[in-house]
Amino acid sequence: MKASLYPRFEYGDNLKINGLIQKPSTAEYAGYLEKEKISGVVSFSEINILSRHNGSVLKEKLFKIKNTISESFQKFLNVKEAAFLNGLTLGGTSGLSDDFKRAMSLSGTTHLVALSGYNITILVWITMGIFIYFLPRRLSFILTFIAIFAFVAMTGAESSVVRAGIMGMLILLAREVGRIYDFRNAIILAALVMVLINPKVLVFDIGFELSFLALLGIVYLRPTLIKIFKIKEDISFLSWRDNLLTTASAQLAVAPILIANFGNFSLTSLFLMFLFWN
Numbered sequence: 001m002k003a004s005l006y007p008r009f010e011y012g013d014n015l016k017i018n019g020l021i022q023k024p025s026t027a028e029y030a031g032y033l034e035k036e037k038i039s040g041v042v043s044f045s046e047i048n049i050l051s052r053h054n055g056s057v058l059k060e061k062l063f064k065i066k067n068t069i070s071e072s073f074q075k076f077l078n079v080k081e082a083a084f085l086n087g088l089t090l091g092g093t094s095g096l097s098d099d100f101k102r103a104m105s106l107s108g109t110t111h112l113v114a115l116s117g118y119n120i121t122i123l124v125w126i127t128m129g130i131f132i133y134f135l136p137r138r139l140s141f142i143l144t145f146i147a148i149f150a151f152v153a154m155t156g157a158e159s160s161v162v163r164a165g166i167m168g169m170l171i172l173l174a175r176e177v178g179r180i181y182d183f184r185n186a187i188i189l190a191a192l193v194m195v196l197i198n199p200k201v202l203v204f205d206i207g208f209e210l211s212f213l214a215l216l217g218i219v220y221l222r223p224t225l226i227k228i229f230k231i232k233e234d235i236s237f238l239s240w241r242d243n244l245l246t247t248a249s250a251q252l253a254v255a256p257i258l259i260a261n262f263g264n265f266s267l268t269s270l271f272l273m274f275l276f277w278n
Contacts, residue, residue, distance in 0.1 A: 002043045009047070011063045012055030019045025035200035062154035066090055087113030091155050108251055108266030115161035116211065120168040123151055128172075141176050145169060159194070159201060159208035163215075166190040187215060206261055210254050217253025218246055225249060 001017070009015065021040040024030040033039070053060065069090065073082040083095030093101055093113055104110045127147045131140035152165040167186045174181035191212055194201055201208040225245060251266065258265045 001041070001045065003047060004044065007049075009049070010052070010060075012053050012060050013049055014051040014054045016048045016050050017042065017045050018047075019043070031200075031204040032206075035198060035204040059153065062150055066154050084113070089119075091115035091119075091158060091161065105262070105264065106266055108247075111214070111250075114207070114211075115155055115158060115164070117164040117167070117215075119161065120148060120151070120164040123147060124168055124172065138176075141172060145172060148172075159205050160211040162194060163190045163208075163211050166193055183219060187212065187219070206257065209257050213253045213257060214250040217249045217251075221253055222246060222249040 001019075003009075019042040021042055024033055024041055030039075033041070070082075070086050073085050073089075076082075077085060079095065080097070080100070083093075084100075086095065087093060091114060096104075096113070101110075104112070124144060128140060128144045131143050135143070148165050148168050152161050155161055167190050170186045170189065171181050173179075194208065222245060225248070255265050
């Protein structure tokens, strides 16, 4: 449903909507909506709030925390900076101008505002570091596990963060039970869980495809590039060469999907790798 910016609606609101339900404009858009169990669209209908606080209390609290964080960014930063920081922290491109989004697409930096492994890694470092300082290890593990689940739910459970959340939980679980964590097995298990929950993501969710292809590029394509360029241990400042190689591997892996669906692909990371490597 497409609606005006105001009045604001929140999770748990019971709404009365008057409007004409229509079929999605294209088959591709219909497939994308179908994975969310949506079969029709309504634009700028008449909406009235009948009651509030009808949903899950836990979800309502989590979304309230998310909104509070977003509002705090807006209080202390200008509009552009607040929108970008919100994307870095909580994901999404809401508030970013069309020109800025286009510039990010052309420079290959759109992934910065897509929640993924680095968000989960930071979350685990902070929560585990705080909890283990005051609490027993086993309780700290359980609370960190819960924190990952809560973060995934709070940020909307997009494919990239769900994948990262599952893999983050597997890392914690492996360390807790004293087992070796296998990155490749974790990727397969994360994909299997997501497809079993919603098989349509395999075909209609581009975010799912991009998330796993980028990760597979880092796992499988990166070692190949190391052999081709005969790369030795990275001793550069802040390991910039290693980070650039990782970015290039992910970019190459997702190139077919980006070209097929969006008609463009950024060569920035590849150009920089060849230009500055030596």
